[in-house]
Amino acid sequence: MKTPVTMIGLGPMGRAMARAYLGAGHPVTVWNRTTSRADDLVAAGATRAATPAESVAASPLVLLSLTHYAAMYEILGDVGDALAGKVVVNLGSDTPQAARDAADWLAERGAELLVGGVMVGADTVGTPDAYVFYSGPRSVFDEHEPALRVIGRPDHRGSDPAVAQLFYQALVHVFVTTLATFVQGAALLGTAGVPAREYAPLADELVELARSAFGVAAANIDATSTRTTAPPRR
Ligand SMILES: NC(=O)c1ccc[n+]([C@@H]2O[C@H](COP(=O)([O-])OP(=O)(O)OC[C@H]3O[C@@H](n4cnc5c(N)ncnc54)[C@H](OP(=O)(O)O)[C@@H]3O)[C@@H](O)[C@H]2O)c1
Numbered sequence: 001m002k003t004p005v006t007m008i009g010l011g012p013m014g015r016a017m018a019r020a021y022l023g024a025g026h027p028v029t030v031w032n033r034t035t036s037r038a039d040d041l042v043a044a045g046a047t048r049a050a051t052p053a054e055s056v057a058a059s060p061l062v063l064l065s066l067t068h069y070a071a072m073y074e075i076l077g078d079v080g081d082a083l084a085g086k087v088v089v090n091l092g093s094d095t096p097q098a099a100r101d102a103a104d105w106l107a108e109r110g111a112e113l114l115v116g117g118v119m120v121g122a123d124t125v126g127t128p129d130a131y132v133f134y135s136g137p138r139s140v141f142d143e144h145e146p147a148l149r150v151i152g153r154p155d156h157r158g159s160d161p162a163v164a165q166l167f168y169q170a171l172v173h174v175f176v177t178t179l180a181t182f183v184q185g186a187a188l189l190g191t192a193g194v195p196a197r198e199y200a201p202l203a204d205e206l207v208e209l210a211r212s213a214f215g216v217a218a219a220n221i222d223a224t225s226t227r228t229t230a231p232p233r234r
Helices: 014-023 035-043 052-057 071-078 096-108 138-148 162-191 196-224
Strands: 003-008 028-031 061-064 087-090 114-117 132-136 151-158
Touching: 003 014, 003 052, 014 028, 014 035, 028 035, 035 087, 052 071, 071 087, 071 096, 071 114, 087 096, 087 138, 096 114, 096 162, 114 138, 114 162, 132 138, 132 162, 138 151, 162 196
Parallel strands: 003 028, 003 061, 061 087, 087 114, 132 151
Antiparallel strands: 114 132
């Protein structure tokens, strides 16, 4: 039997993940603050938990897809002993420190945390293009890697819980700032009536040039780095 999974948080991302698990034949239990968001998933075969505690008790693997980590404490704060022995996979975006604090909070309740950084939009979840950064205990990741693979290629980056958030933020930063500078360039040229389509291929060439410099820049950064490293974790 496939690993039973619990999905807590049924925004666009959590709903796409729940659908992927149902499609892959996993028993799926769902809980969401706004209960109606689970209706179509229940119709498709998911089990609706009446309470967060019931949802956590239903599966060894508890996935969270919430706006931020604060919601995790609101939802799981009152589940009592239900978290003991569970693996919680928090797939929401938040700060690196929020991820480290969550690992400690869950450890106090007997649960392990895997932090996930989802690198695609909800419509790409479960497709060959989807990938997710993870951090947390390697042995826990290895044990659940087949189930994690359902939503996207799992890419474990280290035991420090913060690392998946940092990879997510670093790469989103590259993407968003590249787009933002492109739009700013279009606005500059637009003041002289130059259409964006005339400038787009030239910007494309320059982005290619910047990409070709990443390897050299990385080598220089690493050779001169004085960065501090986080304290070793489990
Ligand atoms: N959507 C994407 O394409 C995408 C891509 C990469 C990463 N992410 C990350 O994935 C996470 C989920 O994103 P999303 O797009 O699905 O939508 P979202 O709006 O960020 O998350 C919505 C979910 O969080 C729940 N929630 C928020 N605050 C809560 C609280 N205080 N108590 C209980 N539940 C609470 C909502 O419950 P209700 O339904 O009751 O409001 C809903 O289930 C986010 O951290 C986002 O940054 C999303």
